[in-house]
Amino acid sequence: MNYVKRCCARLILPRKRPGEFDAATVRKIVFLRDNRKFGDLIVSTASFREAKQYGMEVSVIVGGQAFASLLEFNPSIDHVYSHGPELWESIRLGWRLRREHYDLAVDFLDAQPTFKRIVLLHLMNPRHALSFNKKPDRSYDVSLTDEHRLNRHASLRNVDVLARLGITACPSPPNYDLRIDPARVAEARRFLESLPHKRTLLLNPAGEGPLRSLSASQIEAIVANACHRGEKFNVVLTGRREVIDAIPVAGASKSPFVDYVGAIALAQVSDLIVTPDTSMVHVAAAFGKPVLALYQPDNDVWYVNSKVWGPNNPKAVQLLSRDERVASIENPRIIEALKHLSDTYL
Numbered sequence: 425m426n427y428v429k430r431c432c433a434r435l436i437l438p439r440k441r442p443g444e445f446d447a448a449t450v451r452k453i454v455f456l457r458d459n460r461k462f463g464d465l466i467v468s469t470a471s472f473r474e475a476k477q478y479g480m481e482v483s484v485i486v487g488g489q490a491f492a493s494l495l496e497f498n499p500s501i502d503h504v505y506s507h508g509p510e511l512w513e514s515i516r517l518g519w520r521l522r523r524e525h526y527d528l529a530v531d532f533l534d535a536q537p538t539f540k541r542i543v544l545l546h547l548m549n550p551r552h553a554l555s556f557n558k559k560p561d562r563s564y565d566v567s568l569t570d571e572h573r574l575n576r577h578a579s580l581r582n583v584d585v586l587a588r589l590g591i592t593a594c595p596s597p598p599n600y601d602l603r604i605d606p607a608r609v610a611e612a613r614r615f616l617e618s619l620p621h622k623r624t625l626l627l628n629p630a631g632e633g634p635l636r637s638l639s640a641s642q643i644e645a646i647v648a649n650a651c652h653r654g655e656k657f658n659v660v661l662t663g664r665r666e667v668i669d670a671i672p673v674a675g676a677s678k679s680p681f682v683d684y685v686g687a688i689a690l691a692q693v694s695d696l697i698v699t700p701d702t703s704m705v706h707v708a709a710a711f712g713k714p715v716l717a718l719y720q721p722d723n724d725v726w727y728v729n730s731k732v733w734g735p736n737n738p739k740a741v742q743l744l745s746r747d748e749r750v751a752s753i754e755n756p757r758i759i760e761a762l763k764h765l766s767d768t769y770l
Contacts, residue, residue, distance in 0.1 A: 442552050442565045447590045450527040453480050454550065456541075458487035458507065459533060462684060463703035463733065465491055466710060468532060469498070470582040470598035476500035478591050483524070485517070485544075493685050498603040507544075514540045518547025526550035528589075532581055534570070537563060554588065556581065575728045579736050597736050602710035604685050604692075612689035615680060619658040623695040623770065625650045625762075626660050627676070628687075630667045631700035631750065635720065638700065639751035640671070642758060646698055647675045649759045652766045657696070662687045662704075695770055698762070700750050701733065709737035714769040716761050717742045718750045739769050 453475055457465050465486065476482045476499075483503040486492050492506045505521065507513040529545060531537070534556035537545070542563055545553060554566040568584050570576065582598045616624050627646060630637040638646075643661075650657035659676040661668040668678050679690060688707055691697055697708045697715040708715035717735045721744050722728045735742055741761040745752045 445552050445566050447588060450552075450589060451480055452483075452524070452526050453528045453530065454483040454485060454521070454524070454526045454548070456485050456529060456531045456545075457491075458485050460487040460491065461703070462491065462494070463706045464532070464578075465494060466600055466602055466703060466706040467579045467736075468582065469495075469500075469601040469710070470579065470594060471530070471585055472498065473500040473601040474582075474586050474591050474594045474598075475589070476502075477593070478589070483521075483526070485521075490684055493683075494602065494604065494688070497605055498601065500601060511540055511543065514544040515547065518544045521548045524548075527552065528566075529553045530585055531555040531564070532585075534558070554585065556584075575731045577734060577736055578732050600706065600710035602688065602707065604688050608685055608689040609692055612681070612686065613693045616658065616660070616690075616693055619660075619677060621656050621658045623652055623655065624658040624660055624693075625696045625698065626662055626690055626694040628662050628697070628699035628702060628704045629671060630663050631702050635748050636700045636702070636750050638718070640673070642751060642753070642755060643671060643673050643676075645755040645759060646762065647673055649762060650696075652770050660690060660694070662690055696762075696765060698758075701729070705733075705735050705737075705740075708740070709735055712737070712739065714739040714765040715741075716758070716765060718753055718758075719744050720748055720750060721745055739765070741765055 457468050472482050481502050482500060484495055484501055485505045489506055492504045495501050495504045505517060507517045529550040545563055552566055553564045555564045556568050556570050558564045558567045560567055570581055570584060577597050579597050583594055583596045586594050629643055647659045650659050660679055661676055662679040665682050691707045692711050697713050699705055700718045705717050715735060715737060717740055719730045719742060722730050730744060743753050743757055743761060
């Protein structure tokens with residue numbers, strides 16, 4: 425059914441057939457990052473920065489205000505546009521952006537586009553549209569090849585896009601460019617200064633679902649052993665309010681912030697981060713923070729998640745669980761990794 429809807433959208437909203445793609449003519453670019461994943465958005469910030477430094481006008485489309493708040497203070501982005509999940513919201517934004525006359529739209533996803541994505545893209549009507557692993561058609565006339573089964577880090581798609589634009593200055597793998605409201609960072613710093621110890625370990629105990637979440641025993645072990653050369657850390661729990669409120673751990677503080685930007689602000693001013701496989705891994709990389717990243721094992725030989733969405737951070741230790749539960753990572757391994765990070769980077 426989605427295939428039929430996509431075909432109908434292409435017929436009803438045809439795009440003019442573009443001419444040959446010439447990267448030298450691209451001066452106005454829009455990135456479609458509206459798949460509502462914080463980690464994907466953070467990883468893409470390298471492209472925004474490099475395109476802007478190359479002299480392009482950069483716009484980004486995201487899937488809601490929570491995502492827009494990650495970009496509002498980023499000097500590399502000229503315009504941030506947001507839309508919700510309803511079709512009419514895609515239609516309204518597409519019509520609004522049609523008059524911008526973009527030279528290029530970039531879609532990082534290699535999945536078949538949804539009906540709403542086709543509607544948005546065709547209404548915007550950029551001169552060219554670039555994506556991954558798609559046969560050139562009336563929606564996307566420029567396609568790059570990248571198979572995740574080759575076990576490349578997802579951030580290298582930034583390098584591929586930029587290279588197609590003739591931009592070769594981006595490091596490989598790329599570093600991210602995450603900027604948030606300085607007032608929120610100052611607020612987070614004041615909170616940490618109210619705690620008793622000099623250094624802070626930020627602990628994100630929950631991932632997507634119970635298999636990616638830490639156990640009570642692991643949390644207790646981290647709190648009890650969070651120290652640097654005999655000096656205790658403050659341990660601050662961050663995450664969804666209903667999750668951290670349900671964790672009865674003595675010796676840890678709970679974040680006063682209920683939104684994602686608040687968690688990012690805490691990460692920026694903390695000394696060490698512990699998290700399962702979530703976007704917080706990429707936040708740590710953006711700020712160059714030492715991070716202990718706890719992942720599930722890679723059971724698919726064609727898609728190695730621990731590499732594709734790994735930390736991309738020289739100050740990271742990545743531990744893989746022995747079964748599907750992150751909670752199966754033994755406490756001594758966690759404590760040893762924390763000591764290594766503390767002794768090496770703090």
